[in-house]
Amino acid sequence: MHNPNFVIGRERQLRNLINHLGKNDIAIAACVGVDPDIYHPEQGLPNELALARCAGCPARLACLALALRTEDPEARAGWYGGLGPADRDNVAAHLRLDTPEPPPPDRALEAARLRTAGWTVNTIATHLGCSRRTVQRYLRAAA
Numbered sequence: 377m378h379n380p381n382f383v384i385g386r387e388r389q390l391r392n393l394i395n396h397l398g399k400n401d402i403a404i405a406a407c408v409g410v411d412p413d414i415y416h417p418e419q420g421l422p423n424e425l426a427l428a429r430c431a432g433c434p435a436r437l438a439c440l441a442l443a444l445r446t447e448d449p450e451a452r453a454g455w456y457g458g459l460g461p462a463d464r465d466n467v468a469a470h471l472r473l474d475t476p477e478p479p480p481p482d483r484a485l486e487a488a489r490l491r492t493a494g495w496t497v498n499t500i501a502t503h504l505g506c507s508r509r510t511v512q513r514y515l516r517a518a519a
């Protein structure tokens with residue numbers, strides 16, 4: 377059930393969602409109204425019904441994109457798009473998300489300026505509308 381193969385052939389679409397995810401992309405989720413803790417079990421897998429819901433979810437790719445866009449690759453948790461942390465590692469490697477394009481210099485400088493002013497990485501990410509990972513990339517680029 378938790379098979380990342382549904383990504384194959386949809387890499388461009390997934391990349392586009394990672395870079396330009398909109399509210400409407402997730403609004404059609406099959407799990408609207410479902411307790412989100414179901415997808416964050418303390419141990420093991422979510423129950424079969426929860427994963428079956430993901431398999432047929434019209435927002436599955438967007439859900440996966442949301443995770444790949446926002447989570448810290450070193451601390452993946454929970455299930456998104458029906459995939460657990462190890463599967464998302466594989467998808468990230470498949471898409472080569474660890475070798476991102478250089479950030480636009482103005483955003484990198486803005487991130488560095490805010491960091492120097494004492495802002496946290498989280499706060500900068502919220503301010504710039506990007507992930508913490510992206511902010512960390514900006515800060516490395518501006519160093």
Ligand code: SF4
Binds near residue numbers: 406407415434436
């Ligand atoms: S794929 Fe994501 S949005 Fe869709 S049902 Fe599963 S957890 Fe919810």
